[in-house]
Structure formats: structure tokens, C-alpha cells
Amino acid sequence: MEKLEHLKSAVAALSEVSENEKNGFINLVSRYLSGEAQHIEWTKIQTPTDEVVVPYDTLSPSPDDPAETKKLLDKLVVLKLNGGLGTTMGCTGPKSVIEVRNGLTFLDLIVIQIENLNSKYGCNVPLVLMNSFNTHDDTLKIVDKYSNSNIEIHTFNQSQYPRLVVEDFAPLPSKGQHGKDGWYPPGHGDVFPSLMNSGKLDAFLSQGKEYVFVANSDNLGAIVDLKILNHLVQNKNEYCMEVTPKTLADVKGGTLISYEGKVQLSDLINTLPFSSVIQLLEIAQVPDEHVNEFKSIEKFKIFNTNNLWVNLNAIKRLVEADALKMEIIPNPKEVNGIKVLQLETAAGAAIRFFDHAIGINVPRSRFLPVKATSDLLLVQSDLYTLVDGFVIRNKDRANPTNPSIELGPEFKKVGNFLSRFKSIPSIIELDSLKVTGDVWFGAGIVLKGKVSIAAKPGVKLEIPDGAVIENKEINGPEDI
Template identity: 80%
Template sequence: MADEKLAKLREAVAGLSQISDNEKSGFISLVARYLSGEEEHVEWAKIHTPTDEVVVPYDTLEAPPEDLEETKKLLNKLAVLKLNGGLGTTMGCTGPKSVIEVRNGFTFLDLIVIQIESLNKKYGSNVPLLLMNSFNTHEDTLKIVEKYTNSNIEVHTFNQSQYPRVVADEFLPWPSKGKTCKDGWYPPGHGDIFPSLMNSGKLDLLLSQGKEYVFIANSDNLGAIVDMKILNHLIHKQNEYCMEVTPKTLADVKGGTLISYEDKVQLLEIAQVPDAHVNEFKSIEKFKIFNTNNLWVNLKAIKRLVEADALKMEIIPNPKEVDGVKVLQLETAAGAAIRFFDHAIGINVPRSRFLPVKATSDLQLVQSDLYTLVDGFVTRNPARTNPSNPSIELGPEFKKVGCFLGRFKSIPSIVELDTLKVSGDVWFGSSITLKGKVTITAQPGVKLEIPDGAVIENKDINGPEDL
């Protein structure tokens, strides 16, 4: 039955003119693995907590050389790659998420470029920036990067694969059933980075320039900056792959974690966990770290493994309903590739290297006085003594970036804030200070305005009378 399905699918895919032969064979190979049911189930009893040799504590890393010339040599072995395939739809934006303004009028992409520019300027190095786009973000990104043509960094863009969504009940590619617009296709997750880097010609280009490592990170993670200590460690120890992990808090219970399994370091995601053990996986007692998706990978090793077709990452089936049609997307994650590389390690990094902006509540954190911006680097305000960031919950009125910005005359001071919960039609004046635990609730049909200069500490505000 599976063979029959695959044969029909293969025939239909052969007739799709919109994608390359590489994309067709990559897609068929993914579907064949999915249909064969080769999913490896993790045997719970074989899971071990990794030792400090496998997940290295950041503070045990040697300091990198202080010599400018030595630092330049290290940096010239590095390329930075940002995953830029995502749209800002969850935050109400239509283009690539990386062009949302984060701070002082700068977008994610501006900050990334400024950071690498300052490195290249300081050390006279040549660290290039690569952006992996999807077909959703490609055209917009090409226009956007034009503004960096006079900067001192090479900016390269390439596209990840474009695969057809599969109509679930017939198991045929949707584009061959007439859905030829963008909705008929999907980008197959960031695990696709390795073949796409190779197929685009960018991998060979980097190798010809003497690059040895690529630092991969999500474009919306403001903490994912080049770290000389990590680069120095990997080059000296010849680790082919490094995943940055950081201590888990209760907000990160769903994040993947690193385990030692049959003498290999491996990523364990919640989807692989047997139902009986999900609570154990989510607890922060046994699994204390999670994957930040900041990855450092040796370029020659990528070439070797892609050429050998050895990167068989766990398949993530992603069923969706689009225009009333049930479709299936098969995806993979870059972090799951860790077990295929030699001398792969994790490094347990400070939480400051994980500062993603997934929602407007995260945007409020990074736009506030909790952070300052210097040379494109977002740095935490030392005046905040609590190592954790405030927990912020904003109601649906704040979900879209435009609405969020419209409701604040200026972002309140939150250096001494623990938690903030806002619901209803709430509007903030300028120069407001929030401290401790604050809840602000506008009653249905009532517009609640917080006046300029208000200082609110450990209070529940349900109307103007509480101010």
C-alpha cells in the first residue's frame, strides 16, 4: 500500500515544473522515509543525562586570544547564517519577520548587520552574513538587503527548498491537483538548511573562502551574537557540531533537550516522548536544559554528510487545514542533526544568548529600559537584580505590532517589574513605571487610560478609581 502511494506521488511530483530536480528528490526521499514508518522510538530507560564533557558549561571555556591578529584569524574562519524564512504573521505583519522594528527604529536585520559590521571593522576580518529565505520571504528580502550594499560585509541570500503540500485523503501533491499558488507549497523546516546550503552553491563558496564554521541562529533571537569563546573552543577541540543550550525555566517546558543515548548526544523533542513520560519531560528536575537553536556547524562536515545522504533527521508531520482542505507537511529540524556529526557537543550558555521575539510581549521587553543598545548588541540593564525577565501577558488587543505600538505613548519602565497582565481596552501614557506584580483589566466596553507618569506597584487596576 505504501509502495503504491509513493509510486503515484512520485509520478505526480515528476510533472511539477515549479521546483528543481534536487527539490523533487529531497521531497520524495522524505515521504518515502515517512511512509516506511522508520520513525525511531526512544527507549526511555536508555536516556542518560549528558556529562560536562558532552554539554560543556560555558564558564569553563578558555578565554579567546586577546591578540587582534589571532582574533582576526579565528573570525576569518566563520560565516554567520540567519534563518529568515518566517513571516511576521503571528504579530500582524505581512513581510519577513526580520524587518519588524525592534528598537530605536532598527529592524532585526539592521541589528544583525550592524553587529557583524562592528566585528569586521574592529578586527579587519571578513565575516559574511547568509540569509536562508523561504519562497515566502525571498522577494521582499532581496529588496531589503539592497540597503546594505555599502556596508563592509558580504550579504548572501539563498532559498531553502520548496515542497508541495500533500492532500491528506488522496496522498497527492496539492499543486498537481490545481493548487498552484503559494498555498500549495511549504518550506520543510530548518533541517533543510544543510541540503539547501549545498544545492545553492553557497557551501562550496564558503569553503573556497577558507571558512570552516557556520553559526546558525533564528533571525528573531537578539541574543544570538558571535561568541569568540565558543568559536575558539570548537576550532581547538575540532567539534563538528555544537548546540547552545541554556537552563530551562517553567516557560520553556516544551523546548527540545539534549540527552546521551546509546553513546551519542541527541536532541529529544516533546513529540518523541511517550505519553507516560510527558510530565517528566516537562519538569525542570530531570531535563534542566533546552535547545536555543543557536548552532555552530563545521562546513566540511556538512558537505561530507549531505553528499553521503546521511542526515536522516526525525520527521515532524505537520497536518494543517488550508481553504477547507486537509493537507500534510513533512518537516525536519536542524537541531536533530546533532547525532550525525563527529565530536558533537552542547554548550550550556547564559540565558542572555536566548532572547527571541515571538510575540508583542517579547517586543515590550526589548524596547523597554530593561535593555540598552550598543553597536547593534542588545544588552541587559545591570540595574535589574533579578536574573529572570518579567513575565508579561498582553490581551488580544495588543497582539499585532501596529496595535501594540499604538497603545503605548512610550514603553513603561519595567526594571523592577515581576509580572504584568493586561486585558481589555487599555492605553498607556508616557513615562509610566511598573513595579512588582501588576494586573490591569479594562471592563467590557470601557476604555481604560493609564495617565502619563503613573507609578504602579503591586496593584490590581480594574478602573480609573484604582489609579
């Protein structure tokens, strides 16, 4: 453990971070070095029953009475994970300020949704943004524009941890890397201690808040759901993970399992009403010989949407007891030629530490993330409409699944993507679209069935205004 002692003294000397962050970081590293990774015994995995993963359509309806609804909503805080930058889509600021539809950003839509709830029921649902040191300054400037809205908007920062140099396990900042490159945010599992350390948790508890709804800021389907909140309050569930049926696009997503066997957990587990423990199984924990089985839609039919509902008192109890020992996800990176390691945790993995934790198998409409410009094409198209800040799927689409869309690297950045479409094509009857090369789309185009458009190398291919393309492969103007 000599490594750890050297690291402790090096971290103690870092002036950029708080004592809480230093302690949290050392704690994470010592767990990692002790090799406490939990090995899953494949034979002990079971499919969760409907008591543990509750079908959404079996939930009782939410209260009819507006006064009861107000009472319910006044127990709620909405927290969006806002630490990510839009770098994969060629943007420099927080991802939540990318324009999604009708000139409105992710954050605009979130604010409109909560404003409508607060106006309709006269309740006070606050919005909390968990930023990272990467998004904090920009977010504060952006949030300013909502100062006249009827929502309390709070922000806090998740922890800032030093990247570890693989070679000698020293913190990168102590080697002179004092810029942002020396640091990393340790994954969204950090939401629980950071909410507490920021003082926000105690403030919300003192206002009578009971539950926090946590979701990724880029998931347009993650809207407040009264049926879910009502179910949790009635059944005293401390934690709920929304899961949804897997499609071939989600085979790598984490899934919920019931796990028999000796799980080394806190004693809290003994109070659980189930004989097995519900937990999140991520692809990284799956033994190599079972990866194909994990990806199969037959055996593991659901995956984690990262929409989580968690009891605030339970968060306080578990953080104070230092009981949230989520699986550590090692994330190797390279910074200026130096190999470094980031140790991260995921909020979904905390499910096994809470009492009466459940999953709810929700409709696919609650999972609409925008991770790439291909997703942006979906939500900007006629497949969706915008009502009161909610992105709602067009009923004219017969197929319950969305078309699969693959756009080439020319479309990867948002700016390039937008410039290549005079208007977004109609895709209500589209099954799949694949675009490669230097392709430009005119206005009023309709795509149906299976469409593949591939420009020849070095040739600009323009799809003319008003073109209707159905079940076609296009390699040049002559094919249109």
C-alpha cells in the first residue's frame, strides 16, 4: 500500500480541490487498489420478477384531484446530469445548450416542462443541474436567462478528481498539469455525495422534499411522471430505476438482474423484502464467454434508461454511512502522451444499497437520448412534434420502433449536419437510412423504406428539393 501513502501526500498538497473531494478520491483509489471488484457468478443470475421490475401499465393511476397532485409534486426535485460537453457533436459548451427543435435547447425544453407543471398545479418543483468543472461557468451564464421563470433553479458541481498517471500512480496535477487536462469528473455515481456535500440535499429536506428524479439532460423522454412518483410514495420504495425493452440498438446497455448468492453488501440488505438482491449488470462486469448472451434480447430483455427516482432521506443516510460502494469503472485515457487512469462510478449501480428498490419497465417513449446527429435528425423530423416543451411521437408512424439512421463523418458535427439539410426530410415511413460521402439534401424530401445514399469519393451529390425516395440505393444523380 506504499502507492497509496505516496498518493495521499501528493493529493493533500493539491490546492484546487476541497477536503471532501480529496477524501472521496482517496477512498475510491484505495477500494480500487484493494481489488474489491465484485465478480458475478453467472449461474446465480436470475430474471427479476414483476414484483421487482414492475410493468408500467400495472401502476395505479395518479390522483385525479389537483390538490392531491400538488401535494405529490411538492415532494419532488428534478435533477439533470449536466456535466457533459457536446464535443462528440462538435460543440464546445455544455451539451444541454445544443438546439434540439424549433430553436429550443435541451435546457429550454426542460425549463418549459417544469414551468408548465408549476403553473398548472401551483406547486414548487425545483430544477437542479449537476455540472462538472467543464460546464459550470457556461451553465451559470445560460441559467441567467431563466431568472424570470416560476422555477427555482439550483446548480452544484460534481467532484473534481485528479487523473492518475499509470506509470507511478501519481496525480497528474502534481506533475505540473494544472489546467483542465489534469482533472476529471468521476462519473454520475458521484451525484449522491456531491448533492450532499453541496448543502443542497439538506436544504431540500428542510423544504419537505422527499424524492429526486435524476436523468441525463440529453434524454428528451425523461419527463416528470406522476404515476411513477405516486407509486414510490405509496410503496415507500427508496430507489427506482426506469428500464425499457431492449432493441438491437441497445445491446450494450446495463440491465437489471436478481442476484442470488453471497453478495458482500452492507447490512441494510438484510432488511430487503426480497430473497435476492436487485442490481445493475453492466457489460464491463460480464465474463468474456457470456458477452454474446448478455447482448441477446431473448435473455436480457430490458436495459437501464438512467432515469432514476431516489428518496432524499435514504441518500443522506447512505452517504453519511459511506455505504454507497458502487462498482468502480476504470477508464484509461491518454493526455499529452501520458497514459492516465480515471476511476468512475455510475448512479444506477447504487440500486442494491437502497431499501425496497425496484425497477419500472416503462414505455420506450421515456428514453429518447440525443447522443449523435443521427438522433438529432430523428427528433427534428416529422416523426415528432413539440407540445408544451414535450417531444411527442407522431401517431401516424405505424412502426413502434424508430428508423435506424447512420450518417457518415461529414455529418458528425452539428454545424455540418445542419448545413447539409435545407430542411429535415419526412421520415414517417422510413425503416433505415445510411448516408456516406459528400451528400447534400434539398427541401421537402420524403424518405421511405430502406434508403442508402453513397456519394462517390470526391463527388458532391445533391438530393433535389421535393425528391421522394423509397427503397433505393443512390450512388449518383442518375439514381434519383
